[in-house]
Amino acid sequence: MTQILLLSMVLCGLIVISACMGYIHLSFIDVVKIIFAKISGQASLLKGMDEIFPVVVMDVRLPRILTAAVVGGGLAVSGAVFQGILLNPLADPYTLGVSAGAAFGASLAFLFNIVLFDQIGLGACCVPVFAFTGAAGTLFFVIYLSSGSGGLSSNNLILSGIIVAAILSAGISFLKYVADEQVSIIIFWLMGSFASRTWADVFMTSSFLCLGFLIIIFYARDLNLMSLGNRTASSLGVDTGRLTLILLVTASLITAICVSVSGIIGFVGLLVPHMVRFLTGPDNRKLIPVSMLAGAILLLCADTVTRAILPSEIPIGVLTALIGGPFFCYIFRKRQVAEADS
Amino acid sequence: MNMAIQIKNLSFFYKERRVIDDLTIEIKTGKFYGIIGPNGCGKTTFVDLITKHKKPVSGNITYKGKDLSLYSKKELSMEIALVPQNFYINFPFTVEEIVMMGRYPYVPRFSAPSQDDYKVVYDIMEKTGIYKFKDRFITELSSGERQRIVFVRALAQDTPVLILDEATSNLDVNYSLNLLNIAAQRVSKEKRTVIAVLQDINLAAIYCDYLLFIKQGSIVAHGNTDEILNRDTLQSVFNVDAKVYFEPYSDSMQVVFKK
Numbered sequence: 167m168t169q170i171l172l173l174s175m176v177l178c179g180l181i182v183i184s185a186c187m188g189y190i191h192l193s194f195i196d197v198v199k200i201i202f203a204k205i206s207g208q209a210s211l212l213k214g215m216d217e218i219f220p221v222v223v224m225d226v227r228l229p230r231i232l233t234a235a236v237v238g239g240g241l242a243v244s245g246a247v248f249q250g251i252l253l254n255p256l257a258d259p260y261t262l263g264v265s266a267g268a269a270f271g272a273s274l275a276f277l278f279n280i281v282l283f284d285q286i287g288l289g290a291c292c293v294p295v296f297a298f299t300g301a302a303g304t305l306f307f308v309i310y311l312s313s314g315s316g317g318l319s320s321n322n323l324i325l326s327g328i329i330v331a332a333i334l335s336a337g338i339s340f341l342k343y344v345a346d347e348q349v350s351i352i353i354f355w356l357m358g359s360f361a362s363r364t365w366a367d368v369f370m371t372s373s374f375l376c377l378g379f380l381i382i383i384f385y386a387r388d389l390n391l392m393s394l395g396n397r398t399a400s401s402l403g404v405d406t407g408r409l410t411l412i413l414l415v416t417a418s419l420i421t422a423i424c425v426s427v428s429g430i431i432g433f434v435g436l437l438v439p440h441m442v443r444f445l446t447g448p449d450n451r452k453l454i455p456v457s458m459l460a461g462a463i464l465l466l467c468a469d470t471v472t473r474a475i476l477p478s479e480i481p482i483g484v485l486t487a488l489i490g491g492p493f494f495c496y497i498f499r500k501r502q503v504a505e506a507d508s
Numbered sequence: 509m510n511m512a513i514q515i516k517n518l519s520f521f522y523k524e525r526r527v528i529d530d531l532t533i534e535i536k537t538g539k540f541y542g543i544i545g546p547n548g549c550g551k552t553t554f555v556d557l558i559t560k561h562k563k564p565v566s567g568n569i570t571y572k573g574k575d576l577s578l579y580s581k582k583e584l585s586m587e588i589a590l591v592p593q594n595f596y597i598n599f600p601f602t603v604e605e606i607v608m609m610g611r612y613p614y615v616p617r618f619s620a621p622s623q624d625d626y627k628v629v630y631d632i633m634e635k636t637g638i639y640k641f642k643d644r645f646i647t648e649l650s651s652g653e654r655q656r657i658v659f660v661r662a663l664a665q666d667t668p669v670l671i672l673d674e675a676t677s678n679l680d681v682n683y684s685l686n687l688l689n690i691a692a693q694r695v696s697k698e699k700r701t702v703i704a705v706l707q708d709i710n711l712a713a714i715y716c717d718y719l720l721f722i723k724q725g726s727i728v729a730h731g732n733t734d735e736i737l738n739r740d741t742l743q744s745v746f747n748v749d750a751k752v753y754f755e756p757y758s759d760s761m762q763v764v765f766k767k
Contacts, residue, residue, distance in 0.1 A: 253598050387617060391609055394658070395595040397673075400561040402665070403585030403613050448599035 173459035185227045187474035233363040234469040235462040236371040237424040242461025244417035245435030246454050250389045251413050252320040258436035259421035262308045262327040264301045266334035268425040271300020273341040273352050294426040301422030318410050357481030358429035360469050367427045378420040386450040431483045433490045434461050510537040512701045518567035527553045529725035538699035542716030550725040551705045555673045559590050585613040589665035591675035600645040603657050610664030636660045652678050659687050672704040688715050713760045721745045737761045
């Protein structure tokens with residue numbers, strides 16, 4: 167509980183600090199004042215401040231910051247769920263091909279956007295809608311492929327996910343080839359970015375995440391039992407087939423909505439639950455909430471680095487892997503050495 | 509004599525293959541049952557059917573006079589506990605956490621375990637000699653040690669029926685006897701029921717009151733251990749020659765084989 171409280175405070179602090187940073191630098195106090203004024207509706211707090219500051223914070227920075235945090239939390243939670251359900255520490259939110267589905271949908275959207283949607287003014291939401299449809303479609307196809315008389319087995323799911331992702335990757339390559347001049351937009355989207363996110367993105371992702379999180383935390387204890395194997399979990403009162411389906415669909419839909427607003431951001435979903443497990447142990451009732459906060463913090467930091475610290479913005483997916491990967495290697499190696507000594 | 513489990517004309521298929529074929533048997537409370545049969549004869553499927561992990565294709569199972577399908581998973585988890593075959597556990601839960609999972613059916617979803625739950629868990633860990641590694645990670649234990657923990661977890665579930673699916677197959681003789689003794693005590697003193705799938709016929713002969721021999725999904729012989737365990741039964745079930753004799757030291761029928 168203290169860990170959750172502490173991390174929540176860190177996250178809130180980081181949101182404010184991150185909102186200070188950028189092309190126009192603001193003081194911590196000003197940002198707190200602006201946020202408080204907006205929430206409470208006391209415009210008097212904003213007296214004596216440059217008029218542009220509230221706009222910068224509320225309309226430009228906060229939507230982006232909050233989207234980054236929500237997506238980070240979402241990816242980390244679904245990573246933890248996938249690892250728990252598939253009994254495989256190598257699983258991540260993209261194991262069932264959700265990312266490839268989203269990427270395929272988005273690539274299609276980029277192609278057809280140009281010809282179809284601009285005229286009717288739907289250009290802006292076209293990509294997320296296509297990406298989400300692609301991701302959800304892939305998820306259900308993979309589940310359909312791997313379901314048999316024996317229920318959903320971990321190996322079948324992973325194998326089907328890999329096969330479908332491979333087919334979709336080929337499809338994406340083909341779309342890139344056909345796309346001609348648009349190819350750079352597709353590639354850029356695939357690497358992920360939080361640039362120019364809006365409050366609509368924040369509400370959409372956070373409502374999915376909240377709902378999904380409630381479902382997942384309700385079943386967190388049953389997920390613990392799954393690590394004893396299907397037969398034991400079943401004898402302890404868990405309907406294993408139903409639980410697997412509910413949690414996979416929930417986690418994948420969280421992932422799908424995250425991917426559809428941010429592009430494909432690797433690493434967070436795979437490694438955050440791992441690192442958190444060193445801290446909290448494998449009990450999902452602690453692991454899942456702490457992973458969510460840690461994922462939010464991590465992605466928010468990474469996005470702030472690329473937005474405000476680096477001289478020019480680099481894709482967030484690249485950054486998370488570049489910072490997080492070596493950090494994980496370090497922790498992992500340290501543990502191996504410690505285990506060898508004991 | 510009370511009936512614990514009644515099984516009538518039970519069948520189960522994987523695709524076309526009949527795994528359980530028209531099986532009928534009655535399991536009485538307060539007895540130690542042994543299930544013996546060659547590899548692939550359907551023993552594990554049989555266990556999955558009485559724990560409701562799999563649904564029968566035809567026939568029915570009643571537990572305490574009520575059809576098994578009428579029990580919720582949760583109700584059943586307070587009645588029947590299972591020790592599965594050796595299973596690797598991927599995540600570093602501590603031994604105490606694993607044993608405590610046996611109490612989950614009794615602890616409401618968002619509550620912490622009660623004092624009573626802790627007492628059950630600590631008592632059973634003391635009794636089985638695993639208390640000293642209660643803080644070790646399950647992932648760091650050998651497969652035999654892990655199997656003991658999983659066995660103790662099922663004991664902590666504290667159910668009227670305990671099912672052992674080759675639960676002692678990779679334990680050394682000391683721990684096999686220790687755990688089976690605890691199971692046997694629960695049968696003799698507390699009138700609980702144990703159904704054990706065993707590979708070791710001699711171990712089965714020592715502990716079981718009643719033996720079921722399964723071959724190709726059907727029960728080919730069943731009866732009190734002293735009566736049913738004989739040369740002809742082993743010949744027909746396993747197709748091997750054996751000598752069966754009363755052995756006074758173990759106070760049971762014992763089987764020896766030759767090359």
